Amino acid sequence: MKDELYINGKDAYTTWGISMDSTSLSFLMTPSANKAYLENESRLEHGKRVTVTNPVMDTRD
Numbered sequence: 001m002k003d004e005l006y007i008n009g010k011d012a013y014t015t016w017g018i019s020m021d022s023t024s025l026s027f028l029m030t031p032s033a034n035k036a037y038l039e040n041e042s043r044l045e046h047g048k049r050v051t052v053t054n055p056v057m058d059t060r061d
Helices: 012-016 024-029
Strands: 038-041 048-051
Touching: none
Parallel strands: none
Antiparallel strands: 038 048
16 A cells, blocks of 8 residues: 555655555546536527537546
């Protein structure tokens, strides 16, 4: 557990008690998904208006 991960030159396990799992690195390197697109339905127009410009990234845990 010791000497696995360094954050700003400090050992993460001895400083903060953080340890790495076997899948942690692949999870951190995978980009997060996009949020849902903005949608608007109006009684004055037929159908639905969807804004697809400027996609926004979703949060990760």
